[in-house]
Amino acid sequence: MPIWSSLPFFLLLSVVSTLASSPSFENTAVVRTVELGGAVVHVTTTYAIKALEDGSNVYTIAFSPDERKKTSWLEAKIKGQQNALPIEERLFDAERDYHFVDITLPKALSANKTTNLVVETILTHATHPWPETAGQKDDQALKYTTDLFVLSPYSTTVQRTKLRTLAPRIISFTEPKGVEDFATEGSASKSGATIVYGPFHNLPPSATQKFIKTYQQPMTIHYFHDQPVLEILELKRAVEISHWGANVNTEDEITMHNAGPALKGHFSRLDHQTQQFYKKPAPHVLPAINLHLPAGIRDTYFYDLIGNVSTSRLRVAPSLPKNKQGSQYSLLELRPRYPLLGGWNYTFTLGWNAPAADSISYDKSTGRYIVEVPIMTLFPGAVINDAEVKVILPEGATDVEFSPPFPALENRISTHITYLDTSGRPALTFEYKDLTLKHAQNIYVSYKVSFAAHLKKPFAVATAFFSVFGFALIARRVNLTIHPKKKAL
DSSP, X not given: OOGGGGSOHHHHHHHHHHHHHSOSEEEEEEEEEEEOOSSEEEEEEEEEEEESSTXXXXXXXXXXXXXXXXXXXXXXXXXXXXXXXXXXXXXXXXXXXXXXXXXXXXXXXXXXXXXXXXXXXXXXXOEEESSSEEOTXXXXXXXEXXXXXXXXXXXXXXXXXXXXXXXXXXXXXXXOOSOTTTOSSOSEEEETTEEEEEEEEEEOOOXXXXXXXXXXXXXXXXXXXXXXXXXXXXXXXXXXXXXXXXXXXXXXXXXXXXXXXXXOSXXXXXXXXXXXXXXXXXXXXXXXXXXXXXXXXXXXXXXXXXXXXXXXXXXXXXXXXXGGTTSSOEEEEEOOSSOBOTTOEXXXXXXXXXXXXXXXXXXXXXXXXXXXXXXXXXXXXXXXXXXXXXXXXXTTEEEEEEEXXXXXXXXXXXXXXXXXXXXXXXXXXXXXXXXXXXXXXXXXXXXXXXXXXXXXXXXXXHXXXXXXXXXXXHHHHSOOOOOOOOOOO
16 A cells, blocks of 8 residues: 555645755856847856756746736857757746746756856847926937846746946936845946846745745836847748749748837938938937848848838849758849838838749658758847738649647648639648747748649649630631611612
8 A cells, every 4th residue: 555545635735845946066167147128138057056856857947927927038048058948838826926947957957967058048028118298309219127136936046137328328227226135346337238136045945935025126227228129029930932933932021110209290201311420319219221132042122011112132143052051142222102100100011022942852662751840030120010921822732731940829621712722722821920030930831742732733724825815816716796777668
């Protein structure tokens, strides 16, 4: 009989609770570095961890609900290694003020062994302009708020938080209060463009309701930011694959938004031209943006609601082998029809053609085509709020399989019908939210196209041609002349 069954029920619960709460790690040091930007904030947290028992291979980190909500990318690695570690988020308990995420280490640590774990997160919509309005010649200032302590279910020997801005123009920052139990010196200091909170010593497990209620507090930094805060409200990408034309057409419908302080007063074209002449543009005005497009593209077009925009410049790089894609790119200097000021939107369409050989390969052993489809065009420093990626396969494609680099909010298969189609083309649609530079990866789609399916297009073209030709033969034999009436004798 197992020993558990001979214990009283209340004693059994006590033993299980003790074992569950027994920590398997402790943090010898935790350093969080926050790189402040505009629409995107990069956070790198390094945990120097020590195993307290043999066989410890699952390390747990914690996030506040607000931080978890703003996190669009999470990746964990052992310091000095390239491979990302498996992560799994636990179910959220509404009674707790924190989320738990489990990270599986590459190998279990024995007691007293140490390692350094690096956790990288990207936060979106984490800053806001303050003041909320600004004149055309004014500076742009942003506010960012974060928690003072890094939450952890383990005790921590020493902890620091560093906040860095692009320029050492910091207006103000919050001073911690009531942390004398952990700070022996000044708990906040400024050096150039960096604000340092800590060091804090001998912290107990902070992912508890008691610690959060007693010690956790928000820290706000107010700083000048010399670049536009750019958001893409909506991106609709359609990628159409043509085997007969040996072509891949990519078209993006983009709604761009300047999320900086809203323009106070009226826009002055004279002031804008003066700033451009003296090369001192207002930090919250976006006159142009440089985009990296694939190498080897052709027939590039860029138009908005009014029509074609011809003020932009494209430098096309030659095509590269598939194993070298990404090492070279075409540069598009995109200039909107008008400068984009705070609170303004600009909607446009960007498209191009590319040789099918640059992104499609054929596996003779399986008879499958494999195509690489980039999820997005990378907009520097921007977040894409809502994205829809539609991959239109050739007519007659079957056995469709796909492998996205990360899960989509929704994916579905539909039928897309265009000119000279008979049964329509399979179309895959993927929907995403809050995409950043880390999400600029490829979706891999594989499919089969039979020989008979390849003949659908020429058969449809021949049928259409002969139908028109036959109609013309018949039509020219029909006499539509109005005959005069015969005179009566």
